[in-house]
Amino acid sequence: MQILVLGGGFAGVEAAIKLRKYKHEVTLISDRDYMFIYPVSIWIPVGKRSFEDTQLKLSELAKIHGFKVIIDTITKIESQKNTVYSEQKTYTFDYLFIALGMGKVKMNGLNYTHSICGKPEESVVIKEQIENLITKGKGNITVGFGGNPKDTTATTVRGGPAFELLFNISVLLKEKGLRDQFKLTFFAPMAEPGKRMGxxxxxxxxxxxxxxHVETHFGKKIKEFTDKDIIFEDDSKLDSDLTLFIAGGDGLQLIKDSDLPLNDTGFIQINEMCRVEGHTHIYAIGDAAAIIDHPWAAKQGHVAEVMADVATFNFHNSLTGKEKRMSYWERLHIICVMDSGDGAAFIMRTATKEIMIPLPIVGHWMKKGWGWYYKNSKKKRMFRIPGM
Ligand SMILES: Cc1cc2nc3c(=O)[nH]c(=O)nc-3n(C[C@H](O)[C@H](O)[C@H](O)COP(=O)(O)OP(=O)(O)OC[C@H]3O[C@@H](n4cnc5c(N)ncnc54)[C@H](O)[C@@H]3O)c2cc1C
Known part of the structure; x- marks a missing residue:
């Protein structure tokens, strides 16, 4: 039996680990040879974490958990033919878990911006750009995020990391004694950016x-980015020596080009068991999957892991003839520790509850501790706390 997991991020790695726990042979295909721990990557641009320390090598995880890893780029998925094509070869499968993450909305001049939510290497480029400005001794830094006009649930907006990066840069500049020499501005096209957190x-x-000491600029659509400013729909401009922008999330082109059932944004339609609509042997998990009926929810790493857990449980039970099924809807919530460089805020949101607790200093260390826990628990070096 050939079980393929596509993608080596939060969802794919968790699915491969869980499938091994159920004693299934599994092959994970990823275009990167490491899993990138995005939540703690916000410290790379400010020099408080190294790029290497933010990775988990897939070969190491494969050895520890006993799955097979292939480093290869998937180019086409033909679900009706049980076939996946890549740069290197063609793979057929009996069961497929799609965990390829998401793409971003295209905008004019995006090449003049850098994103902490893009390719992992971009975090190092942002670090270099900040260092260049620090050497110059002054400048305008703008940090913002956008949405996807096609997405009615707004699950494609990734605001938290933008705030984290912004506040961490402010703390860094203060530590360098240069805070007064820099103007830091937060910008977003929506009228109430951050509302997703509750x-x-x-x-x-x-x-x-x-x-x-951050200035704000909300509620105006972005027309384009240039090398020196951001131009808005009314042709007003915001000067910017360095623009750090997280574009709204979008379905990956590879997924849009496939024969899978998709929503308007290009995310894969799944049921609450994470099975792709109309298929009995294909699951989609993590950012690549469309979250429906929970408009307050957000695409997050822990949701990706919940989906992986739910999908593999349901897969195993259906294969072994057990009746019990799990729903990811029952475990859906927003949870994050929003770091601000010298403190943090704990944010939690469910369909009925909202919690926000400021955690000065200790919150910053809590998030650092989570990064350490995440790596070590995945490497089986410590006990895994249920649900984390
Ligand atoms: C800066 C930042 C901070 C964040 N902070 C938090 C946080 O504090 N808490 C939280 O819960 N979530 C956080 N998130 C969100 C979280 O990281 C994502 O929701 C999570 O990574 C989604 O997991 P995934 O496996 O679906 O996708 P990804 O982690 O993006 O993994 C996708 C995988 O697919 C692979 N892939 C893509 N295309 C191909 C291809 N064509 N062929 C082969 N392989 C391919 C990639 O290499 C990667 O291995 C943050 C995200 C960012 C960017």
């Missing part, structure tokens, strides 16, 4: 902007 968290954002 009303409570959103209402506290003003105090964060004041504390870190």
């Amino acid at each position: 009303d409570k968290a959103y209402s506290k954002m003003d105090s964060f902007f004041k504390h870190y």
Whole structure:
């Protein structure tokens, strides 16, 4: 039996680990030879974490957990033919777990911006750009995020990392004694950026902007980015020596070109068991899958892992004739520790509850501790806390 997992991120790695726990042979295909721990990558641009330390080598994980890894780029998926094509060869499968993540909305002049949510290497480029400006001794740094006009649930907006990067840069500049020489601006096209974290968290954002001396620019659509500014729909401009922008999420072109059922944004339609609609042997998990009926939810790493857990459980039970099934909807919530360089805020949101607890200093160390825990628990060097 050939079980393929496509993608070596949060969802793919967790699926491969869980499939091995159920004693299935599994092959994971990824175009990178490492898993990138995005939540702690926000410290790479400010020099507080190395690029290498933010990776988990897939070969090491494969050895520890007993799955097979192939480093290869998938180019085409033909679900009706049970076939996946890549740069190197053609793979056929009996069962498929798609965990390829998401792409980003194309915008004019995006090449003049850098994103902390893009290719992992981009975090190092951002670090170099910040260092260049620090050497110059002054400048305008703008940090922002956008949405996807096609996405009604707004699960494709990734605001948290933009805030984290922004506040961390402010702390770095202060540590260098240069805070007064730099103008830091947060910009977003929507009127209420950050609302996804919940009303409570959103209402506290003003105090964060004041504390870190950040100017704000909301509610105007972005026309284009240039090498020196951001131009808005009314042709007003925001000067920028360095633009750090997280574009809205979009379905990957590879997925859009496939024969899989998709929503308008290009995410794969799944049921609450994470099985792709109309298929009995294909699951889609993580950022690549469309979250429906929960408009408050967000695409997150822990949701990707919940989906992997749910999909592999349901797969195993259906294969072994057991009736019990799991729903990822029952375990859906937003949870994050939003780091600000010298502190953090704990944010949690469910369909009915919203929590925001400021955690000065200790929150920063909690998030650092999570990064350490994540790596070591995945390497089986320590006990795994259920649900984390
Ligand atoms: C800066 C940042 C901070 C974040 N902070 C948090 C946080 O604090 N908490 C939280 O819960 N979530 C956080 N997130 C969100 C979280 O990282 C994502 O939701 C998560 O990575 C999704 O996992 P995934 O496996 O679906 O996709 P990814 O992690 O993106 O993995 C996709 C995988 O597919 C592979 N791939 C892509 N295309 C191909 C191809 N054609 N062929 C072969 N392989 C391919 C990639 O190499 C990668 O291995 C953050 C995200 C970012 C960017």
